[in-house]
Amino acid sequence: MSKKNKVPEVDIVVDEQAGVIREVKPEKTRSKKGHERRVNTSIYVILVIMSIIWLAPFVFLVFQSFRSYALESGGMVDYLLPKHWSLDNYRFLFDGSNFFPWCGKALITCGIAAIGQCALLTLAQKKLSNMDSSDKKGRLVWLLCTLAVGLVVFLALAAAVQGMAFAGNVGKICIVVALYLIVGYIMARMFTKQDDRLLRQIPGYVADEDSSPLKKLLSLCLEFLAMDLILLCIVSPMVTSQYLRWYGNTLTIALFVAVLQTIIVLSVSYTLSRLRFKGRKLIMNVVLVLGLFPGFLTMITLYFLLKQLGMTGAGAVPGLILIYVASSGMGYYISKGFFDTIPKSLDESARIDGATRFQVFLKIIMPLAKPIVIYTILMAFMGPWGDYVFASYVAFGNVPNYNVAVGLYQWVNVNDYQGYFTRFCAGGVLVAVPITALFLALQKYYVEGVTGGAVKG
Amino acid sequence: MASVTLEHVKKIYDNKVTAVHDFNLEIKDKEFVVFVGPSGCGKSTTLRMLAGLEDISEGTLKIGDRVVNDVEPKDRDIAMVFQNYALYPHITVYENMAFSLRLRKMDNEEIHRRVCQAAEILGITEYLGRKPKALSGGQRQRVAIGRAIVRDPAVFLMDEPLSNLDAKLRNQMRAEIIMLRKRVDTTFIYVTHDQTEAMTLGDRIVVMKDGYIMQVGSPQEVFDTPKNLFVAGFIGSPQMNFLKAKLVKEGSGYSVELLGVKIPLNADQNAALANNKVGTQEITLGVRPEHTSVLFDGKQNAIECSINVNEMMGSELHLHLSTVNNDSIIVRLPTVDLTQEQRKQLSYGNKMYITFPAKVMHLFDPKTEKNLIYG
Numbered sequence: 001m002s003k004k005n006k007v008p009e010v011d012i013v014v015d016e017q018a019g020v021i022r023e024v025k026p027e028k029t030r031s032k033k034g035h036e037r038r039v040n041t042s043i044y045v046i047l048v049i050m051s052i053i054w055l056a057p058f059v060f061l062v063f064q065s066f067r068s069y070a071l072e073s074g075g076m077v078d079y080l081l082p083k084h085w086s087l088d089n090y091r092f093l094f095d096g097s098n099f100f101p102w103c104g105k106a107l108i109t110c111g112i113a114a115i116g117q118c119a120l121l122t123l124a125q126k127k128l129s130n131m132d133s134s135d136k137k138g139r140l141v142w143l144l145c146t147l148a149v150g151l152v153v154f155l156a157l158a159a160a161v162q163g164m165a166f167a168g169n170v171g172k173i174c175i176v177v178a179l180y181l182i183v184g185y186i187m188a189r190m191f192t193k194q195d196d197r198l199l200r201q202i203p204g205y206v207a208d209e210d211s212s213p214l215k216k217l218l219s220l221c222l223e224f225l226a227m228d229l230i231l232l233c234i235v236s237p238m239v240t241s242q243y244l245r246w247y248g249n250t251l252t253i254a255l256f257v258a259v260l261q262t263i264i265v266l267s268v269s270y271t272l273s274r275l276r277f278k279g280r281k282l283i284m285n286v287v288l289v290l291g292l293f294p295g296f297l298t299m300i301t302l303y304f305l306l307k308q309l310g311m312t313g314a315g316a317v318p319g320l321i322l323i324y325v326a327s328s329g330m331g332y333y334i335s336k337g338f339f340d341t342i343p344k345s346l347d348e349s350a351r352i353d354g355a356t357r358f359q360v361f362l363k364i365i366m367p368l369a370k371p372i373v374i375y376t377i378l379m380a381f382m383g384p385w386g387d388y389v390f391a392s393y394v395a396f397g398n399v400p401n402y403n404v405a406v407g408l409y410q411w412v413n414v415n416d417y418q419g420y421f422t423r424f425c426a427g428g429v430l431v432a433v434p435i436t437a438l439f440l441a442l443q444k445y446y447v448e449g450v451t452g453g454a455v456k457g
Numbered sequence: 458m459a460s461v462t463l464e465h466v467k468k469i470y471d472n473k474v475t476a477v478h479d480f481n482l483e484i485k486d487k488e489f490v491v492f493v494g495p496s497g498c499g500k501s502t503t504l505r506m507l508a509g510l511e512d513i514s515e516g517t518l519k520i521g522d523r524v525v526n527d528v529e530p531k532d533r534d535i536a537m538v539f540q541n542y543a544l545y546p547h548i549t550v551y552e553n554m555a556f557s558l559r560l561r562k563m564d565n566e567e568i569h570r571r572v573c574q575a576a577e578i579l580g581i582t583e584y585l586g587r588k589p590k591a592l593s594g595g596q597r598q599r600v601a602i603g604r605a606i607v608r609d610p611a612v613f614l615m616d617e618p619l620s621n622l623d624a625k626l627r628n629q630m631r632a633e634i635i636m637l638r639k640r641v642d643t644t645f646i647y648v649t650h651d652q653t654e655a656m657t658l659g660d661r662i663v664v665m666k667d668g669y670i671m672q673v674g675s676p677q678e679v680f681d682t683p684k685n686l687f688v689a690g691f692i693g694s695p696q697m698n699f700l701k702a703k704l705v706k707e708g709s710g711y712s713v714e715l716l717g718v719k720i721p722l723n724a725d726q727n728a729a730l731a732n733n734k735v736g737t738q739e740i741t742l743g744v745r746p747e748h749t750s751v752l753f754d755g756k757q758n759a760i761e762c763s764i765n766v767n768e769m770m771g772s773e774l775h776l777h778l779s780t781v782n783n784d785s786i787i788v789r790l791p792t793v794d795l796t797q798e799q800r801k802q803l804s805y806g807n808k809m810y811i812t813f814p815a816k817v818m819h820l821f822d823p824k825t826e827k828n829l830i831y832g
């Protein structure tokens with residue numbers, strides 16, 4: 001009878017006789033599987049309920065965004081599926097802009113230029129492989145010519161297809177081309193495994209010698225596209241709708257912050273993790289305590305500071321970048337924690353092998369800390385992307401300098417709640433697109449662990 | 458290819474721990490020097506100061522004729538093999554080995570030549586395309602050594618490179634390091650806590666304890682003429698036996714009295730003791746296990762012991778004995794010339810007699826722990 005206490009209560013309450021125990025014994029062997037199944041089922045139920053809770057608003061948002069504000073009501077309604085499916089709301093977001101033609105022309109220009117450049121490079125490579133490898137000057141001249149031809153072709157195409165006005169903009173164009181050369185050079189240095197160091201110096205030649213032509217083409221195309229976009233913004237600005245303007249503001253802020261904040265956070269983390277200097281502990285503690293205060297406590301002070309610098313209202317975009325980037329060093333905890341787990345002997349070994357501190361950081365720590373680098377970039381991008389608090393008061397009253405969150409809120413709040421709700425939903429859906437794309441693209445780096453085999457574990 | 462000179466080098470860590478005291482050593486070009494000592498004696502600290510990974514608190518360090526106290530590790534032209542390998546996990550074995558050469562902006566063909574050559578020496582050619590994760594401990598250790606030898610450094614530092622390997626692999630790698638040393642003709646500084654490694658590898662051994670150098674000398678010197686009790690006990694396996702005894706001066710000669718047995722010293726020892734002005738005193742007598750002989754018949758002038766443990770090692774027996782004073786003694790006895798009869802005698806609890814000649818005795822002052830003859 002002593003077993004009675006361990007048996008599930010239900011069975012015993014039903015029957016106090018000896019039979020109960022006999023009943024229980026087969027139940028016990030079966031119960032392991034049954035128990036597992038029950039646990040699994042309940043986990044699934046909970047997950048389904050939770051995902052419904054999470055997903056419902058989003059699904060609602062997506063459906064609403066396809067409801068025509070012209071044919072039905074533009075406000076809140078008590079049914080989920082729109083009666084007239086339409087793209088009215090999205091059309092409204094791009095109203096009055098030449099966004100799509102602009103994109104199409106850019107794609108054509110870049111595509112043709114990339115194909116041309118790719119062919120030229122392949123030709124150059126063939127030529128170079130026949131050339132005497134000690135004739136460095138000859139090789140360099142060859143490569144530079146290839147590069148120059150590619151650039152000229154690109155610019156000519158831009159002028160012809162997109163009608164870019166070069167006449168008064170020579171200075172600006174030179175700046176952009178220089179930027180392109182520098183960025184291309186850095187990219188090529190960082191990402192190619194090219195053996196020929198001369199070929200590596202070629203900006204634009206991002207893909208490996210042995211990677212597929214498609215990959216080469218794509219990477220070239222992307223580079224041209226980047227240059228093209230910058231050129232277009234300067235030389236023939238795109239005509240934008242209000243929404244696109246906000247979107248552009250947000251994107252500009254988020255991209256700048258993502259780059260700057262990532263650099264700052266990773267540098268600070270590496271420094272705190274690897275270097276020992278006076279006051280290191282003190283700095284970490286002070287930052288920890290300061291971090292306990294919510295950021296918007298400093299709102300008023302920041303506003304007046306920015307106002308002194310002329311970075312409110314019309315100057316909201318640089319102002320906001322400054323705010324987001326300024327305090328970013330404080331978010332070092334997570335990446336410092338990650339760096340701490342990378343064995344110090346790797347640093348030491350690299351330094352003995354001839355690396356400077358910076359080279360250690362770039363060539364050893366960065367590749368090993370890939371997940372945390374990605375995490376930092378994502379966080380740095382998402383902070384300003386969805387921010388409302390700072391953006392709303394820094395740009396206060398200056399509509400063209402709003403970011404998306406503030407702008408959309410203004411539609412439903414200031415404008416017309418009943419009329420603008422579906423348009424608000426459409427705007428919201430487009431806001432989710434880059435974030436989703438970023439996450440999906442970077443997801444695989446999140447998971448992989450790369451430190452295996454470094455040191456005896 | 459450079460000499461290394463340490464003059465009054467001292468290391469005080471931030472927490473005020475003095476890990477190395479007044480370290481003086483001159484390492485000749487192409488010499489193989491081994492730092493050996495128990496855990497925590499400051500071997501790694503010294504090596505890391507040589508490498509530039511730790512600041513030098515006091516003193517000067519020279520590589521060649523250049524004072525390198527404040528020179529960055531990368532500019533010292535040294536290579537180092539770490540105890541835990543420290544391979545770069547994100548790149549292949551080939552790139553691991555080429556890393557330092559690429560930083561030096563060397564030609565690709567030259568890099569390829571050097572890496573392949575090093576891989577050949579170490580027998581890792583077939584693993585060049587793998588990541589370190591996919592290698593066994595021994596293979597990783599080879600890669601770590603390979604990464605150091607491609608550089609052709611002036612000084613080659615190794616911090617307990619074999620201690621993570623199992624016993625068999627360790628013996629094999631030890632032999633390989635000896636061969637490597639013949640091929641790679643440069644200055645080696647090797648750290649270990651294993652006296653066998655130290656004895657087999659080193660041209661010279663530096664025995665350390667608590668941050669002090671105890672003795673510097675060739676393996677033979679350190680083994681035959683330990684300067685003090687610590688070195689005597691540390692070098693040699695099984696450990697040297699230490700017994701309480703008395704040194705008696707009689708006229709111009711000396712003799713050792715031990716458990717009622719009197720052993721006169723030989724002429725060289727007498728001369729050295731007289732030279733050192735040693736009188737009659739208590740001593741700690743040191744005798745190595747392999748220098749002790751067991752007497753099966755006759756017990757004249759021999760020390761009586763009883764057997765505690767009899768360890769059969771195959772080619773030899775290790776007998777753990779205790780004297781009447783409860784001092785314990787270990788004796789190594791080759792098994793080849795033992796008769797069946799004699800083996801039977803060597804079982805637990807039996808009485809037996811041991812003896813040793815004067816020339817194998819080491820005499821230490823119990824207070825200063827110095828060797829009275831060579832100290």
Ligand SMILES: Nc1ncnc2c1ncn2[C@@H]1O[C@H](COP(=O)(O)OP(=O)(O)OP(=O)(O)O)[C@@H](O)[C@H]1O
Pocket residue numbers: 470471472474475476494495496497498499500501502503650
């Ligand atoms: N970073 C450090 N900070 C403070 N004290 C240290 C530090 N590193 C080592 N020590 C101390 O310095 C002394 C010497 O350490 P070291 O690492 O040189 O010993 P070791 O001879 O290499 O020992 P092992 O054989 O265990 O590696 C030890 O007492 C150790 O506690």
Ligand SMILES: [Mg+2]
Pocket residue numbers: 500501502616
């Ligand atoms: Mg050590």
